[in-house]
Amino acid sequence: MKRRGDDQARRGTGRDRSGGRGELMVVQGSACTRDAEAGARLKGRGKVRDRGYPSRLSWPAMSSRSRPPSVAGRHSSVAVLTALTSALAATSAWAASSPVSSEPDTSYLAGAVEPERVGLTLEQAQKLAAAHSPTTRAALAALRVARGARMREAGAFDPVLFGADERVSTDTPVSSPFEASKTRVRSLSGGASWVSPIGTSVNVSLARVRAETDAQFSTLPVERRARARLDVVQPLLRGFGLGATRGELRAADRELEAAQRNAEAASLDLGAAVENAYWELYAAERDQAAERLQRQRAAVFLRDQLIRARAGVVGPGAVATARTFMAAQEAQLLDARVRVGTASEALALVVGTQAGEADQRYHCLDDPPEAQAVEPLSALVKRALEANPSLRAAELDVAATRARARGAASRAWPTVEAFGGYGGSGLAGVGRQITFSGQTVGSDFDTGFGHAWDQVWGDDFPDWNLGLRVNMPLGWRADRGERQRQLGILEGALATRDARRLALLSAVRQAHLEAELSERQLQAMRDLVEAAREQARIANLEYRAGRSTAYDVVVVEAELREAQFRESQALVRAARAATELRRLTTPVFRRTP
Known part of the structure; x- marks a missing residue:
């Protein structure tokens, strides 16, 4: 009987099989402790070891060796009945007085008013950017300046x-x-x-x-x-020779070609910026949808905990855990809404026009394309060195400064x-x-x-x-100084070209690596999301069956949300890698006014 009483007490104060970590028994344990303390005072014996934790109720602990077994058993039965009555009364009073009786909104939007959205495809975004972006207009203005400078120098002849x-x-x-x-x-x-031409x-x-x-x-x-x-x-x-007479004209010719290449590079950069901003908005909207579903799941979970608390199955600890999880999902949903608004404004900044009214924002209609086969790195590097308009513009700038340097050298004579x-x-x-x-x-x-x-x-x-x-001027400093100045400009242009070449090679290698790994990374993230979703489903089933706690469910749901976020980032990274490779290795032949 003594061992059976100990086992029953140990099971009573152990883990709650209905889902909580002994929350209900904490209250019951407190009531039992108070009754046991009162009984000990009547006997003149007994000492409460810890008021913060439930005492283990066992037959030896409740019995007195100085009294007959019948008297000790009678007092033990009274203490147990008193403890159970006090625990049920305390649980009912807490359920009636605490705010857990109010159920959360379990709808998808939860009463939030969505701003009006303007659907936009990627092609439409590209056209809007080409027509309204200040970057495009600035590149065309620079091209017009270069064309006018070349015309002015040619007019001298x-x-x-x-x-x-x-x-x-x-x-x-x-x-x-x-x-x-x-x-x-x-x-x-x-x-x-x-x-x-010879002066x-x-x-x-x-x-x-x-x-x-x-x-x-x-x-x-x-x-x-x-x-x-x-x-x-x-x-x-x-002033004798072609270098002296036509040095500025040759420089103007190279600068005009460089302006054309810069306009092409600006077009590629703008297209890449539009794609990146578009996919960032797509990922932000995808994360927001996932956060809404996660908040809805958190609301359903909190509602279940409230219902279970009213039934006396779980205690305030489980409800507090569910409320914490719900508050965290509400905060993350607000962060997701802010990210969507920021991404929409970033896209509007790139395309050069707002979506419409002040309360409207852009909405992505296209999905990221599937990953394509990546060319070998050697082929991409070769094509980038030959066709990249930004590098070609740097080479033309070097040619222009070299022509001016030759002209300055020919003028450094009497x-x-x-x-x-x-x-x-x-x-x-x-x-x-x-x-x-x-x-x-x-x-x-x-x-x-x-x-x-x-x-x-x-x-x-x-x-x-x-x-x-x-x-022949005395001192001869003006012409010699101009020659030194042009030589310095030439050295700077050569350094800029070499730096741009190194940056291009590094960018191609990095984009090639990301493009190669993006497909596998995206597949891994999709597998992770599926596994996390299955894990969350099993955790909820185990919780309902009493084999896990509310904290375990919250942890698993947080892992699912993190997996979905990483999947969105993998989608954006794969699209950005493909866009970057096109920007770095694709020549653009466009007719500019």
């Missing part, structure tokens, strides 16, 4: 036509009969100038002048003059120029005879400009010049 029409009227007082008091002059001039400057000019005078002793009161001339200037040191010119003149007009000192001078005639031009083309009155001029 375009032939230039010039012309002038001038009238001059002069009235002056005279003090001699040989002077003219009135002079009327009209001149027409024109020509063309051009700079050759030769050519200037061709034609002019005709008609002059009238009232001088009394002028035999040609109306003059018609014609003139033609060719002038040539050829640099011999500074100015030595050979110049010369050849021309002719002709004269016609209205002549008259005058008498001076008894002699008749001049003749009467009237010839036009045609006669004057005949004299010019007939080389009747030629003129020419030829020379050499030298210009």
